[in-house]
Amino acid sequence: MSATPDSTLADPEQLIADLQRQLAERIAERDEALDQQTATAEVLQVINSSLGNLAPVFDTMLEKALRLCDAAFGFMATLDGELVRVVAERGIPAELSEYHRDPYPVAPGTPIHRFLHGAEAIHVVDTVDDPDTWSGASPRRRPYVELGGARSLLAVPLRKDGSVLGCFVIYRQPCSPSRTSRSRCSRALPRRR
Numbered sequence: 001m002s003a004t005p006d007s008t009l010a011d012p013e014q015l016i017a018d019l020q021r022q023l024a025e026r027i028a029e030r031d032e033a034l035d036q037q038t039a040t041a042e043v044l045q046v047i048n049s050s051l052g053n054l055a056p057v058f059d060t061m062l063e064k065a066l067r068l069c070d071a072a073f074g075f076m077a078t079l080d081g082e083l084v085r086v087v088a089e090r091g092i093p094a095e096l097s098e099y100h101r102d103p104y105p106v107a108p109g110t111p112i113h114r115f116l117h118g119a120e121a122i123h124v125v126d127t128v129d130d131p132d133t134w135s136g137a138s139p140r141r142r143p144y145v146e147l148g149g150a151r152s153l154l155a156v157p158l159r160k161d162g163s164v165l166g167c168f169v170i171y172r173q174p175c176s177p178s179r180t181s182r183s184r185c186s187r188a189l190p191r192r193r
Helices: 005-010 012-049 055-068 094-100 111-116 131-135 142-148 179-188
Strands: 073-080 083-090 122-124 152-160 163-172
Touching: 012 055, 055 073, 055 083, 055 163, 073 094, 073 111, 083 094, 094 142, 111 152, 111 163, 131 142
Parallel strands: none
Antiparallel strands: 073 083, 073 163, 122 152, 152 163
């Protein structure tokens, strides 16, 4: 809002309210940027100390993604030829951990399949209301909803030189995320080039 002398004199209470709102927004943006920088520094520290063991790196990356998006649980998977392998998981109920413990083939409708066909990111606000959950269009999603209470889903591909290497898939149990959480996760989505 750019105040003109007339608008400033006309409604100083409105001007003060607008400035307070803008200040609160800038503070929230600063705090989110600091959280992202801290998470990045922590991941880099783990990478530096890993000595070639990628398991702690994957686990730390997943932990930071869950924290930044206020998500309940999730996993990180890699693509190994035609098979998807879960390489890190956090907060997943035991039944779901068993469900994806063994490598599984890339199936149509799964995040990896969609990423291989050009999808940039997948965001489902409410998996219970999404027809793909129940129609079989996303065959591996239903157990996460039924066994884990997953409501919102965010899947982001891991790419190198245009090739899909894997993905993060994280779930929230409430389907109405706070405004701050929505904006954090929205900014975490990759930009189209």
